[in-house]
Structure formats: C-alpha cells, structure tokens
Amino acid sequence: MAGREMPPLREQIAEVVRKIEWHPSWGLERELDWLRNMGDWMISKKRYWGLALPIWTCDDPVCGWWDVVGGDDELQSRATEGWEAFAGHAPHRPWVDGVHIACAKCGGQATRIKDVGNPWLDAGIVSFSTLGYRHDKGYWKEWFPAHFITESFPGQFRNWFYSLLVMSTVLENREPFRAVLGYATLRDETGREMHKSWGNSIEFNEAAERIGASVMRWLYAGANTEANLNFGYGIADQIKRRLLVLWNVYAFFCNYARLDGFDPHVHTVPVADRTDLDRWILAELHVLVDDVTKRYEDFDSRTATWRIEAFVDDLSTWYLRRGRSRYWKNEADTDKRAAYATLWEVLTTLTRLMGPSMPFLAEEMYQNLERSTGADVPISVHHTDWPVPDPTLIDDDLRRSMSVVRTVVGLARAARSKVKVKVRQPLPALVVRARSEAERSALVRLSTQITEELNVKELRFASDDEVLVTYRVKPNFKVLGPRFGPRVNAVARALQAADGAEVQRRHAKGEPAVVIVEGLELEVPAAEFDVEAVDAPGFAVVDDGGLLIALDTTLTPELVAEGLSREITHAVNGMRKDAGFNLEDRIITRYDASGDGAAVFATFASEIASETLSTTLEAGTAGSSREAYRKSVTLDGHEVTIAIERRRA
Secondary structure, eight states: OOOOOOOOHHHHHHHHHTTSEEESTTHHHHHHHHHHHOOOOOOEESOSSSOBOOEEEESOTTTOOEEEOOOHHHHHHHEEEOHHHHTTSOSOTTTGGGOEEEOTTTSOEEEEOSOEEOHHHHHHTHHHHTTTTTTOHHHHHHHOSEEEEEEESTTTTTTHHHHHHHHHHHHHSSOSEEEEEEEOOEEOTTSOBOOGGGTOOOOHHHHHHHHOHHHHHHHHHTSOTTSOEEOOHHHHHHHHHHHHHHHHHHHHHHHHHHHHTOOTTTSOOOGGGSOHHHHHHHHHHHHHHHHHHHHHHTTOHHHHHHHHHHHHHHIIIIIIHHHGGGGGSOTTOHHHHHHHHHHHHHHHHHHHHHTTTOHHHHHHHHHHHTGGGTOOOOSSGGGSOOOOOOGGGOOHHHHHHHHHHHHHHHHHHHHHHHHTOOTTSOBSEEEEEOSSHHHHHHHHHTHHHHHHHHTBSOEEEOOTTOOOEEEEEEEOHHHHHHHHGGGHHHHHHHHHHSOHHHHHHHHHTTOOEEEEETTEEEEEOGGGEEEEEEEOTTEEEEEETTEEEEEEOOOOHHHHHHHHHHHHHHHHHHHHHHTTOOTTOOEEEEEEOOHHHHHHHHHTHHHHHHHHTEEEEEEOGGGOOTTOEEEEEEETTEEEEEEEEEOOO
C-alpha cells in the first residue's frame, strides 16, 4: 500500500502556524499571507559572522568538485587536517575553516567556502542546535516548544518567525513556540524614526543611567504593542511620576512602621475587625489580583500595567489619604494595627503582581517588607507563590458603595472650587439628593468618609420640597427669530415660564423643549436655547445626571475659627519639613499673635499640638532658643509669627 502523499511544505507550515497563539491576533493572518506570497531568500552572505555553510570545494579550480557535509560526525570521519583544532567549538568561523577534507574527484584537498548562511537560518535552528536535539533528544523534549517568544513584528514574519517555523515543520512537523508577541517599533517623542545621523536616537546605557531601567520597563510593559512606541526623556518623566506614587506609599509605610516597631507577623488584626476602608481596599486588591493574573496569562502586560497603576492611585489618593491619621494613634490602638496590617498586605501583594514587569523594584520592596522581618520566607519575591484572589474578601456591595461615595466627593470638591472655599475651611453641611435608594443607603453607610473627606459637619438628604437649584432658560433670538417669526417673543416667554427642571432635563439629553403658544404645541430644538443653573442662596450646587449635591457655604464665627486653626496646623507642619525635622521629632512651638489669631491658638491648642507633635504650645516667641526655626506668615488675613524647635530629651 503506497504511503499517503504529503502536502507541499508551504501548506504544512500553514497548519503549524494555525496551532500558535498570536498576539496581536492579526499576526496569524500576516504570517499566512507571507506563506502564500513569499519570495526567495538569499541563503548566503559574504560575512564573517554567521552559520558556516557546510559546503566544501576542491582547491583546484579546474577540478570543480564540491560536496555538502551532513554533520560533525561526518566531518570528523572525512577530515584530512584541522579537526583537532576544531573539536569542541561551534561550527562557526574561524575554527571550521581550518578543517579540510579530500576531494572525491581528484584526490586533492577541499576547503570550506567562505560564505556564511543568512543569520536567520542560525536563528531559526537555535531551538534545536542549543538544546541537544541530535545528541540528547530526551533533554530537548523537556524544553521544546518554547512557551513564548517576542520580537518586533516589522520584518519578523518573513525572517525569524518564518525560519523557526520552517525548521520545526521540517524536523518535527509541529509548532516551535506556543505563543508569540509581535510588537511595533520604537520612535522618538514626536513619533519620528530614530537615527544617529538625525541626532534623535537614544543609546540604551545613556537612557538607563538618566531615567532608570525600571522606568523603561514600566513604559514598555504599558505600551500598545500594535502601535509604534514613542520614547524620550519627557515621556519617561511622566512614567517616573506615576511610579513615584507607589514609591511614596511604600516609603510612608516603611517610615511609620519603623518608628512604631510594627511586625506584620505579631501585630495582626482579623479582617472582620477592620474598618470599611480597610475591607474596601482589600476587596479592590483581590479583584486586581484576579484581573492582572488573567491579563498576564493572555500576554497582555499593557492592561495589567494600567490596572496596577489605577489601583495604586486609589491606594494613594483615597485609602491612604483617608486613613493617614490612623498611623498617628497610640501604638496599642487596634485601629492603628489594622491600618498597618492592611497596608502591609497590599504592598506585599503588589510586589508579586509587579514582579514579572518590574523584577528589581519588586525585589527591593520585598526584601525590606518581608525578608527584613526575620520570618521564614522565600529568599526572593520571584520564589514566592503567585497571589490567588480570595473571594471571601471581595465585597461587591462595599465596592459599589465606595464608588458612590467617591463620586459624591468629587462633585462636592467641584462645588467648593466653584465658590473658592478651601478644603481646610469646615462647612456646615453637605446636602444630597440621591438618584436611588441604593445610592442613599451607600452614602448613609459610609457617611463618615464623606464628612471627614469634605470637612463638613453633617451629611443630610434633601427633602422632596427643598429647592436647592433653579433653572433659568435663555432663548437664542438669533435662531429663534427666523424659525418662529412674529411668534418669537411669545415662544421665548413660554420657554422662560416652563418648568425649568424639566426643560433642563430635556436640554441635557439634546431633546427639544415643548411649549404651548396661541393654542399650538411647538418644539424648540435644544441648540436654540441655553439653560443656566442658579444655586439657592448660601449653597454651591452640582448636578450630575440627577445626582445632586449642595454644599452649605454659610460660615459662622466658630467655623471660621476652626478653619484658621487648620491653617495654623498646616503652616507648622510645613515649617517642620522646611526645618529638616524627622517624622518622629517632638517639638516646642511658640507663637506671637493677636486678636482672633491668638484666640484660635488658645481655643484649639490641644488639636494643634496633637497634629504637629508639639509637646509645648505657648504664646511668646521671645523665649525661643537661638536654634529655633522662625517664620512669619499671613493666615486668612491674620499675621502670625511662629517659632519651632526640637524638644531635647
């Protein structure tokens, strides 16, 4: 029975190509297109370096004999000289050139031709030539095929990818790699190709020295591989600033944990006994673990990088900022231990998630966070188990509630900006009109987060009949006139008399307003009038799709005084930093102030002292030592002179 005829090699390669996971996915079709339309290769090159072509020719040009040697065993058996110098070396120049064989035609000496193979031939056979394919196939099978390769896709579909596929198909009729990532090219910051002659190329060592290799790794990890990547020092500075957010959180933890002697293996607090804020960040952390794991498994470092960055931003600008004062409590306070334990768990998990993209930064953090504790832990972050999401810690209700809270806080900040009231100035209340009972419940559950973050005394919900904002309709007569002619004034009056809230709702959706004029129902397109929101007196209002928030901006003398006390605290802490004091330094604070300024110091003395680590807070800077750091400041119109100095033990 005759054997089945094999399909052409081109078709065999195509079948192997279809077994591979291509990233981007269109790489599959690009490789198949090359197979369908490929041209000839120039197999040899007149170079020194490269795969030595195993062709020997007779030294006598008249003879014209030549032969191809099939391997090192055959070459050894046929060698007439030079084998001893070649033995043990790779079949490259200069060693292989010293081996001669006998001419089978005239009996003279034959020498290898000087040409070398196209370098892609060498690259294509590397998974066989370097893993003992001919001499130890059992070992070779342990490593073949490669799980993953990556190379810039311009040109590689017809070069390296192609040569790997040809060699593997001919020798084993299977894929040489399971997955491949083909990425685009590197350009300068303006998107222009880099060339030394243009003066816009950046040498690697120069870039690594100036901006750091970790910054470049994070830039590459977050790149869109389908598009060209722009690279330069300005872009690198943006990446560095984003990485500094993580480093600053890490530094904050290390500084305060060191001062308080926090030991993660001793000062433990059950998750059930931690705050909503702690449980929220842990829920987000374990969602992150799940997301990043899936992205890495799909070779999608870009989305993994973005997700980690977004989480770190939440960690810094919400979790840590919201809970910063917890780290200043008494060492035995359970809430303080819970804050440390939570932040430690978050940071140690992040080291593992960042390990594949940022191996050295992750290692630096791991060694300090875990190895330095003396616990029996793996020697390296890269020896630890990959994090596994804990579904019992993923509280979706809490996550949704915190999302609502952060939306409300963002709107309230916009309201403060609108009336130019500083966040350090306490306000009487935030009034909210929620869109649903679920939103209202979320805000009630986490009301403390809102009042503390926004520096308001109370969160309350608007009653049904409470008017916090009205809407003034402003007709555009330039376009209304031609449309309605003699009725234009009547239409304008009807618009202004209509239910402003309903007109505004329709206008926001781009829908026309409907008015009755002289018994006729008329539609006025949204583009032909504007709607202006008018806040109720004493309120700053922002409406976002029906979620309405109103800041009560009424300032009593008591609130003004409290606001000034916070300005004083901020000023003293700024002086501590300017004077170069350590975080743990206790200080003596003296002040010269008069009138309302002096009264604020007296009324809020305990709060100011606590927030500035002042063991002494007293009037009269004249008693300050010569070593005191002194500064005169104007706080909300009040002239104050402050002197601070370290307290001597």
